[in-house]
Amino acid sequence: MQKNVSLEEAWRRKYPEQVVLVLTKHDDGRINIMAVGWIAIVSDDPGMFMIGIDDQAFTLELIRRNREFVIAYPAKNMADVTRYVGTVHGHNIDKGSASGLAFTPATAVNVPLLSDAVANFECETVAEYRPGNCPLIIGKIVACHVNTDDSIQRLVNAGSGYQLQ
Amino acid sequence: MQKNVSLEEAWRRKYPEQVVLVLTKHDDGRINIMAVGWIAIVSDDPGMFMIGIDDQAFTLELIRRNREFVIAYPAKNMADVTRYVGTVHGHNIDKGSASGLAFTPATAVNVPLLSDAVANFECETVAEYRPGNCPLIIGKIVACHVNTDDSIQRLVNAGSGYQLQ
Numbered sequence: 001m002q003k004n005v006s007l008e009e010a011w012r013r014k015y016p017e018q019v020v021l022v023l024t025k026h027d028d029g030r031i032n033i034m035a036v037g038w039i040a041i042v043s044d045d046p047g048m049f050m051i052g053i054d055d056q057a058f059t060l061e062l063i064r065r066n067r068e069f070v071i072a073y074p075a076k077n078m079a080d081v082t083r084y085v086g087t088v089h090g091h092n093i094d095k096g097s098a099s100g101l102a103f104t105p106a107t108a109v110n111v112p113l114l115s116d117a118v119a120n121f122e123c124e125t126v127a128e129y130r131p132g133n134c135p136l137i138i139g140k141i142v143a144c145h146v147n148t149d150d151s152i153q154r155l156v157n158a159g160s161g162y163q164l165q
Numbered sequence: 166m167q168k169n170v171s172l173e174e175a176w177r178r179k180y181p182e183q184v185v186l187v188l189t190k191h192d193d194g195r196i197n198i199m200a201v202g203w204i205a206i207v208s209d210d211p212g213m214f215m216i217g218i219d220d221q222a223f224t225l226e227l228i229r230r231n232r233e234f235v236i237a238y239p240a241k242n243m244a245d246v247t248r249y250v251g252t253v254h255g256h257n258i259d260k261g262s263a264s265g266l267a268f269t270p271a272t273a274v275n276v277p278l279l280s281d282a283v284a285n286f287e288c289e290t291v292a293e294y295r296p297g298n299c300p301l302i303i304g305k306i307v308a309c310h311v312n313t314d315d316s317i318q319r320l321v322n323a324g325s326g327y328q329l330q
Binding site for chain 2: 007014145
């Protein structure tokens with residue numbers, strides 16, 4: 001049976017929610033990383049992702065400037081680092097160094113891959129929309145990479161307050 | 166370690182993927198239901214969802230005509246019916262009746278809620294985009310409902326070929 005509730009209360013039932021890491025690069029070489037939950041595949045030929053990035057995010061500034069980024073699926077053993085990059089801001093902190101993550105050069109964009117991720121998708125921005133209160137970036141996938149270890153699985157967000165598992 | 170692969174191979178690592186049911190209503194009263202995996206929250210004030218609906222889907226025709234729909238989170242015990250509505254076409258089949266699902270009147274749109282879902286979101290279309298090969302519908306949430314049973318969980322797609330669990 002259904003009962004009418006507020007949006008906030010209804011979205012408490014949305015879990016498990018997906019989570020990805022979005023990598024960007026600053027002109028000074030710093031790598032920035034952000035955790036994003038508002039993500040979907042939006043085209044399969046060509047392959048495209050949509051990511052929702054809030055106005056205040058340093059990631060948004062870097063994507064608008066350079067029009068390229070990498071989307072990585074974090075592995076289950078990356079819960080702590082995903083929580084870390086999802087809760088601190090890149091304007092003041094060099095999250096790439098502070099996170100302790102390992103990087104691998106990409107093939108088509110000037111942003112690195114996450115060495116230990118389940119998969120990495122190199123993206124070029126092709127559109128930006130704003131239907132509500134959040135900018136939506138559309139990235140065309142220009143190269144793909146997967147972890148050579150087939151056994152690792154994607155991290156998911158199992159509940160509010162970053163219950164990553 | 167990462168290895169360069171095709172998009173198809175990389176997306177084999179995307180699971181668990183989310184799945185929702187999208188409900189629409191035909192002028193003749195028939196209820197149509199479709200399973201959708203390309204879905205994301207895209208605004209929280211006002212609340213909005215984005216759904217990717219392929220050009221051939223009867224659901225797309227009905228959304229464009231009526232500009233309203235319901236997004237439901239299926240419960241874990243709805244794997245069979247989710248697979249069913251995700252693999253047959255609504256142009257020829259009355260999926261609402263054939264599915265055996267129970268419906269409840271909505272409060273703001275002329276499309277019913279799914280009585281046994283984890284949650285239901287009544288939506289009005291506010292935009293349509295097409296960055297790649299799939300139409301993207303943006304629905305503003307105008308009313309929300311949750312199951313009075315707090316213990317039921319969302320169904321997820323755990324692997325290719327509709328491994329719903």
